[in-house]
Amino acid sequence: MIRTEELLLNVGPQHPSTHGVFRIVVKLDGEVITEATPVMGYLHRGTEKIAENLNFTQIIPYTDRMDYVSAMTNNYVLVHAVETMMGLEIPLRAEFMRLIVMEMQRVASHLVWWGTYLLDIGAMSPFLYAFRDREIIIDLFNELCGARLTYNYMRVGGVKWDAPPGWMDKVRDFIPYMEKKLQEYDKLVSGNEIFLARIKGIGQYDAATAIDYGLSGANLRCTGVDWDLRKAEPYSLYDRFEFDVPLGTRGDCYDRYRIRLEEIKQSLRILKQAVEQFPQGGETMGKVPRAIRPPAGEVYVRIESPRGEIGCHIVSKGKAEPYRLKFRRPSFVNLQLLPKLLVGETMTNLITILGGVDIVVGEVDC
Amino acid sequence: MSEEQEKKDKPEEAPAVDPEREAKLKAAAEARAARQAAKEKAEAEAAEAASPEPKPPSPKQPQPDRLVALVRQAAGDDAIMESYLNELNGDMPTLVIHNKHWRSIASMLKEHDELRFNYLRNVSGVDYETHMEVVYHMISLESKQEAAIKVRTERDAASVYSATPVWATANWNEREIYDLLGIDFPGHPDLRRIMMPDDWVGHPLRKDYEPLDSEV
Structure with a gap:
C-alpha cells in the first residue's frame, strides 16, 4: 500500500506563465487540482488613493500603468469619464485620432496575448512573430507621442499631439500588411493538432456562469453572449463603422483563441474605414476650461478594452481632484472564475486556462 | 541716428493711419453692439423657454x-x-x-x-x-x-x-x-483582505487614514 497525500504547490508570484506577479496556491491530488487560491496584491500601488490628491490631467499617466499592454484604452476611459461629467464637446479630428490609436492598441494587445499564450503552451516562434509586428504599432505610437508603452497621450478635451506628417500613411500601409500576416499566423498555428488538443474543450463554462461572474470581453463572448460595448452601448465614433462581433459557442479556450484572432481582423477593418474618413483639418483639442473641475456628482462610464469592460467611477465634489476614483478593471473581474475552473483540472491545464483569461497584473492589482 | 529718424517719422505716419483705425474702432463698436443685442435676445428667449416648464422630463422617467x-x-x-x-x-x-x-x-x-x-x-x-x-x-x-x-x-x-x-x-x-x-459584508463567503497584506493595520481608502510612514 502506497501512502498518498495532498500536495500544496505555490505557483508564482515570479513565474513566466503568470504574466507578471500573479500568484496562485494550488492543492494537488496527484496531478489533479483540488483547490486553487489566487493571491493578489503584489503589484498594488494604490492608484485610487494616489488619485485623490491629483488633478485629472495628472492622473492620466497613472492609468497608463494599470493595463500597461493597452494604455490607450485606459487613457480614454478616464478622459471620457471627465468629459461626460463636464459635457465637453470633442473635435472630430481628435476623436478620430483617439479611435485610431485605440484600435491599433487592440491589435497590439491581442498580438501580445497571442504570442505569450502560445509561448505558455510551448510554441516558441509565434512569440517572435507577434512581437515583431507589434513593434510596428509601438514605433508608430512612439512617433506620435514619444513613448513606447506608457503614452500619456489623451487629454480631457482631445489629444495631446496631432499626427506628424506621413504618420497616417504609415498606418494605412500597416493595415494590409497585418491582414496578410494574420492569415499566415492562422495557417501556421490554428490547425496544429498538438495545439488544438491542448486548448479544445479546456476551461469550459456556459453563458449563465459568465454573466453571473460578470465576465466581459472574449471571456464573455466565447459563450455566445453578444455583448461588445462598442456595439451594445456605442461610445466615441464606433457607430460610424462597420464591424462584426465574433462570438463563440462552446465557451472553451479554443473559442477564446478564435475570438481574439478574429477581433484583430475586425479592428483592422475599423482602422481601414477610420483612416479613409479621417478629416483633413481641424483641431486636436476642444475648448476646455483652464482648470478642469467636473461638477459635483458622480458618473460611471465604461468602454470595451481588449480585455473587456473597463469602467471608471468618479465621485466629484466640484474640485480639481476627484473625491473618489474607482476603476472597474476587467482583468480583476475576469479572474474570479479561475479558482472554480481549475478544480478537477491538471497542472498543465492551469497554464492553458490562466493564459486564456488574458490578464494583465497591473490591472488586477491597480 | 535711427532713433531720431523714428521720432521724425512717427508724427507723419500717425495721421495717415488714423482714418483706418477709426474705421476699425467703429466696426468693432458695431460688432460689440450686435453681439450684445444677440446675447440679450438669446437670454430673453432662453428665459422664455425656461419659465413655463423648468425642464422637460427625461424619456427614461x-x-x-x-x-x-x-x-x-x-x-x-x-x-x-x-x-x-x-x-x-x-x-x-x-x-x-x-x-x-x-x-x-x-x-x-x-x-x-x-x-x-x-x-x-x-x-x-x-x-x-x-x-x-x-x-x-x-x-x-x-x-x-x-x-x-x-x-x-x-x-x-x-x-x-x-x-x-x-x-x-x-x-x-x-x-x-x-x-x-473597512466595510463589513455579512453573508460574504470569504471576506479577507485582497490587495493589502493580511497583517496590515487600517483601511487605506478611508478619508481619515494615516499612513504609517508619511514620507513614502
Missing part, C-alpha cells in the same frame, strides 16, 4: 418610477431614502437605500421579470466622511436597462449585506472594498 414602485413593494415604503435620475451620467436611474433593506432588494432586482438585472458591472465603495456608501452598477443584458443602487451605512461599524449570494461577481469586489475601506 417611467423606468425609475417603475423601479421605485417595485422596490417599495419588496421592502416597504420607507426603504428608499432618495431616488433620482443621474443627469451627469445619461439619466442613470439611481436609488439610495439603507443597508437594512438591501438583502431583500438585491435578489428582487435580479429575479423580478420586469427588471432582471443579471449583470453586475461594477461595485465601488465611497467614504463620505459622514457615512459610507457601496454603489452597485447593474444592467440587464436583455433589456439594456441600467440602474445604480447606492447602499448607505453608518461610518462606525460600517456594514452592508453581501450581494455575493445574488451575483457571484460581487465576491472579489466586496473583498476589495472591505480591504480598502
Whole structure:
C-alpha cells in the first residue's frame, strides 16, 4: 500500500506563465487540482488613493500603468469619464485620432496575448512573430507621442499631439500588411493538432456562469453572449463603422483563441474605414476650461478594452481632484472564475486556462 | 541716428493711419453692439423657454418610477431614502437605500421579470466622511436597462449585506472594498483582505487614514 497525500504547490508570484506577479496556491491530488487560491496584491500601488490628491490631467499617466499592454484604452476611459461629467464637446479630428490609436492598441494587445499564450503552451516562434509586428504599432505610437508603452497621450478635451506628417500613411500601409500576416499566423498555428488538443474543450463554462461572474470581453463572448460595448452601448465614433462581433459557442479556450484572432481582423477593418474618413483639418483639442473641475456628482462610464469592460467611477465634489476614483478593471473581474475552473483540472491545464483569461497584473492589482 | 529718424517719422505716419483705425474702432463698436443685442435676445428667449416648464422630463422617467414602485413593494415604503435620475451620467436611474433593506432588494432586482438585472458591472465603495456608501452598477443584458443602487451605512461599524449570494461577481469586489475601506459584508463567503497584506493595520481608502510612514 502506497501512502498518498495532498500536495500544496505555490505557483508564482515570479513565474513566466503568470504574466507578471500573479500568484496562485494550488492543492494537488496527484496531478489533479483540488483547490486553487489566487493571491493578489503584489503589484498594488494604490492608484485610487494616489488619485485623490491629483488633478485629472495628472492622473492620466497613472492609468497608463494599470493595463500597461493597452494604455490607450485606459487613457480614454478616464478622459471620457471627465468629459461626460463636464459635457465637453470633442473635435472630430481628435476623436478620430483617439479611435485610431485605440484600435491599433487592440491589435497590439491581442498580438501580445497571442504570442505569450502560445509561448505558455510551448510554441516558441509565434512569440517572435507577434512581437515583431507589434513593434510596428509601438514605433508608430512612439512617433506620435514619444513613448513606447506608457503614452500619456489623451487629454480631457482631445489629444495631446496631432499626427506628424506621413504618420497616417504609415498606418494605412500597416493595415494590409497585418491582414496578410494574420492569415499566415492562422495557417501556421490554428490547425496544429498538438495545439488544438491542448486548448479544445479546456476551461469550459456556459453563458449563465459568465454573466453571473460578470465576465466581459472574449471571456464573455466565447459563450455566445453578444455583448461588445462598442456595439451594445456605442461610445466615441464606433457607430460610424462597420464591424462584426465574433462570438463563440462552446465557451472553451479554443473559442477564446478564435475570438481574439478574429477581433484583430475586425479592428483592422475599423482602422481601414477610420483612416479613409479621417478629416483633413481641424483641431486636436476642444475648448476646455483652464482648470478642469467636473461638477459635483458622480458618473460611471465604461468602454470595451481588449480585455473587456473597463469602467471608471468618479465621485466629484466640484474640485480639481476627484473625491473618489474607482476603476472597474476587467482583468480583476475576469479572474474570479479561475479558482472554480481549475478544480478537477491538471497542472498543465492551469497554464492553458490562466493564459486564456488574458490578464494583465497591473490591472488586477491597480 | 535711427532713433531720431523714428521720432521724425512717427508724427507723419500717425495721421495717415488714423482714418483706418477709426474705421476699425467703429466696426468693432458695431460688432460689440450686435453681439450684445444677440446675447440679450438669446437670454430673453432662453428665459422664455425656461419659465413655463423648468425642464422637460427625461424619456427614461417611467423606468425609475417603475423601479421605485417595485422596490417599495419588496421592502416597504420607507426603504428608499432618495431616488433620482443621474443627469451627469445619461439619466442613470439611481436609488439610495439603507443597508437594512438591501438583502431583500438585491435578489428582487435580479429575479423580478420586469427588471432582471443579471449583470453586475461594477461595485465601488465611497467614504463620505459622514457615512459610507457601496454603489452597485447593474444592467440587464436583455433589456439594456441600467440602474445604480447606492447602499448607505453608518461610518462606525460600517456594514452592508453581501450581494455575493445574488451575483457571484460581487465576491472579489466586496473583498476589495472591505480591504480598502473597512466595510463589513455579512453573508460574504470569504471576506479577507485582497490587495493589502493580511497583517496590515487600517483601511487605506478611508478619508481619515494615516499612513504609517508619511514620507513614502
